[in-house]
Amino acid sequence: MFSVPEQLSNATKANLDAQLALFSNLSGKTIENLEKLMELNLNAIKGSFESSAATTKQLLAAKDPQEFFTLSSAHAQPRAENLLDYSRHLTSIASAAQAELTHAAEVQITENNRKFQALFDEVSKNAPAGSEQFVSFFKTAFANMNSGYEQLSKTTKQAVEAIEANMNNTVAQISQATEKVSPRTAKK
Numbered sequence: 001m002f003s004v005p006e007q008l009s010n011a012t013k014a015n016l017d018a019q020l021a022l023f024s025n026l027s028g029k030t031i032e033n034l035e036k037l038m039e040l041n042l043n044a045i046k047g048s049f050e051s052s053a054a055t056t057k058q059l060l061a062a063k064d065p066q067e068f069f070t071l072s073s074a075h076a077q078p079r080a081e082n083l084l085d086y087s088r089h090l091t092s093i094a095s096a097a098q099a100e101l102t103h104a105a106e107v108q109i110t111e112n113n114r115k116f117q118a119l120f121d122e123v124s125k126n127a128p129a130g131s132e133q134f135v136s137f138f139k140t141a142f143a144n145m146n147s148g149y150e151q152l153s154k155t156t157k158q159a160v161e162a163i164e165a166n167m168n169n170t171v172a173q174i175s176q177a178t179e180k181v182s183p184r185t186a187k188k
Contacts, residue, residue, distance in 0.1 A: 011119045015112065022108040026101060033097035040093065044086050084175055091167050098160055113146060
């Protein structure tokens with residue numbers, strides 16, 4: 001049987017180790033997702049420069065204003081499609097990052113709660129007579145804290161789902177608009 005100070009010391013050390021592991025895990029996932037984002041942006045910039053250079057050459061070679069405007073219109077569709085592809089990929093990266101980070105945090109919080117509950121149960125078994133109100137107060141506080149966390153987690157998930165739905169809706173609307181413009185451009 002351990003003494004209460006020794007139990008608390010061991011629990012504090014275990015909690016610190018768990019926090020460091022969580023920080024390391026979250027940092028690694030954040031860096032991975034930043035690398036994906038940088039790669040996406042570099043590819044988009046490179047593609048944009050290449051496309052702009054080719055478009056500029058074609059526009060400068062136009063023989064009359066009609067040809068210039070026809071070429072300008074023809075290049076609008078691929079640019080809109082590139083923007084849509086970029087938006088979809090960005091949304092995918094952000095969604096995956098959010099899911100990974102949320103999962104890692106939830107796992108850690110669940111584990112910390114389990115450990116705290118086990119420690120609290122062990123300490124409360126050895127509590128001196130007359131401390132029932134004190135133990136009951138901490139059990140209630142812990143239950144309220146967990147309830148608050150669960151509500152915050154639900155609200156955050158709902159907000160993220162709403163943002164993703166709005167982003168997907170926006171991308172779909174832009175896609176539909178560019179498809180409507182595309183046939184008009186092709187007819188000219």
